Amino acid sequence: MAEEKMERVSTMAEKTDMQKDVDWYYANLDSLLPIYSGKYLAIADCRLFGDFAECLDGVRAMENAGRKRGTYIVHKCIPLEQERREWYYRSNRVHFGERAK
Amino acid sequence: MSAFSISYNGVVDAVTCTVAVAQTEPFADSDVTYLRCNAMWDTGALYSVVSRRVVEKLALAPIDRGIAYTVQGSYDTSIYLLDLMLPNRMLVKALRVSGGDFDDCDMLIGMDVIRLGDFSVANLRNTVFSFRIPSEGTPLVPTEHCICAKENDLLP
Numbered sequence: 001m002a003e004e005k006m007e008r009v010s011t012m013a014e015k016t017d018m019q020k021d022v023d024w025y026y027a028n029l030d031s032l033l034p035i036y037s038g039k040y041l042a043i044a045d046c047r048l049f050g051d052f053a054e055c056l057d058g059v060r061a062m063e064n065a066g067r068k069r070g071t072y073i074v075h076k077c078i079p080l081e082q083e084r085r086e087w088y089y090r091s092n093r094v095h096f097g098e099r100a101k
Numbered sequence: 102m103s104a105f106s107i108s109y110n111g112v113v114d115a116v117t118c119t120v121a122v123a124q125t126e127p128f129a130d131s132d133v134t135y136l137r138c139n140a141m142w143d144t145g146a147l148y149s150v151v152s153r154r155v156v157e158k159l160a161l162a163p164i165d166r167g168i169a170y171t172v173q174g175s176y177d178t179s180i181y182l183l184d185l186m187l188p189n190r191m192l193v194k195a196l197r198v199s200g201g202d203f204d205d206c207d208m209l210i211g212m213d214v215i216r217l218g219d220f221s222v223a224n225l226r227n228t229v230f231s232f233r234i235p236s237e238g239t240p241l242v243p244t245e246h247c248i249c250a251k252e253n254d255l256l257p
Contacts, residue, residue, distance in 0.1 A: 054195070056127060063128070074165055
């Protein structure tokens with residue numbers, strides 16, 4: 001039971017670390033974009049580890065360096081508006097059904 | 102060319118098929134566990150999305166976080182790297198997918214996959230769906246180039 005609880009705490013911590021890296025990326029986007037536009041940036045501990053043409057290359061580099069998945073991010077460096085266009089899906093399908101009586 | 106064609110019973114209101122997905126492992130000697138799941142082809146999705154069930158079953162670990170935009174609004178989501186095995190066993194490697202909350206299928210296959218090839222749906226008496234990679238520039242897949250099968254019977 002205690003082991004299960006520790007595992008959950010650890011997972012939460014990793015998510016928080018990832019969010020810090022995401023926040024760091026957006027805070028520095030204005031300076032990153034002119035240099036790395038279109039590249040995948042591998043970021044951990046609020047530091048840029050490298051830039052890559054392919055996302056998988058970034059993952060490979062981070063895991064070669066001993067990083068566990070969930071403790072870093074590999075984020076595509078593009079303008080915010082473009083990012084919004086790239087991450088759209090329509091979510092729940094529209095169903096037409098009879099209203100319950 | 103790699104192609105498949107699925108013939109459904111009747112005209113369907115969603116193009117679905119059985120696929121297999123696994124977390125992308127960056128090194129060739131890593132163990133890969135595939136999960137068989139039900140996918141819906143969705144031209145309205147710019148990228149592919151996996152359900153919470155798939156995330157939990159495969160214990161997917163995220164490689165990024167982002168904001169997913171939908172017609173209902175936006176939400177924070179984790180982003181995963183997945184290998185997708187299509188019904189003809191063709192592998193699409195290292196797809197960046199997000200997690201989503203839906204329960205009518207396990208995965209939405211979006212335009213990130215569809216735009217890799219030619220996508221065709223015919224609905225004369227029953228729906229026939231075909232897909233091939235790479236694109237040959239013509240909109241319909243000649244059946245002599247396809248593996249023809251009923252829904253769900255292409256994967257072992």
